[in-house]
Amino acid sequence: MAGKKNSKGEKEVLCDDLAGEGCGLKKVLNIVGGKWKIMILCVIDKEGTVRYGDLRRSVYGITNTMLANSLKEMENDGLVERKQYDEMPVRVEYSLTSKAESIVPILLQLKKWGEENL
Amino acid sequence: MAGKKNSKGEKEVLCDDLAGEGCGLKKVLNIVGGKWKIMILCVIDKEGTVRYGDLRRSVYGITNTMLANSLKEMENDGLVERKQYDEMPVRVEYSLTSKAESIVPILLQLKKWGEENL
DNA sequence: CAGGATCCTAGTAGATACTG
């Protein structure tokens, strides 16, 4: 039987909201799930600061539509920060927020688990 | 900048396979992603051993199709164990494998992160 | 009771062309 017990001796439960979207796990999947977001997160984390065009070249196979949509969603979710420099031509740089950086160690554990068990 | 450095002083990277499905992170999402699997995992983890019909009642809104498919996939992925008792009528019980239990602590961290940050 | 078989829908993702 997995899962730690909490202070009241009850077992901590993975998902306590089997109907709606209130469960923490489902919220996380909502913001980093999908086909591209972890890859984008990955590249930004590795590079620190990345331009739009660099992302498109780095994330193999992604289209403008998906890259732009994903970035916008992740920005709204507070995971990436967008900085626009009004030069000519325009330059836009993306970086991770501290919120995103705080989830990276957990994702690394998950990655390690996947490599060892799958 | 997030991510630990490894022994060679290189940064550990979230996803090193930006094209295929080789990245550990993507493998994990492949087996616990989707709409129902974490919920099913949750119920089994909470109950220890669950019958098919109990699962269908516990996981609010799931259909036979999705429950059966998800269970089969998770069985193939080595996450759940299926035990069939040839009584009359048939009884089938599902439980988590040790492999699945080993990922639960990480999922709990992710859940906690989601609750605190989303 | 515990599913399987079918058919169908909807949301996600892709291709292509265009713009501030």
Add this chain to the structure above:
DNA sequence: CAGTATCTACTAGGATCCTG
């Protein structure tokens, strides 16, 4: 350069009915 705007395609997911 860094995106939008459309349109199309695909597939995960759903409804319903059936069976060992």
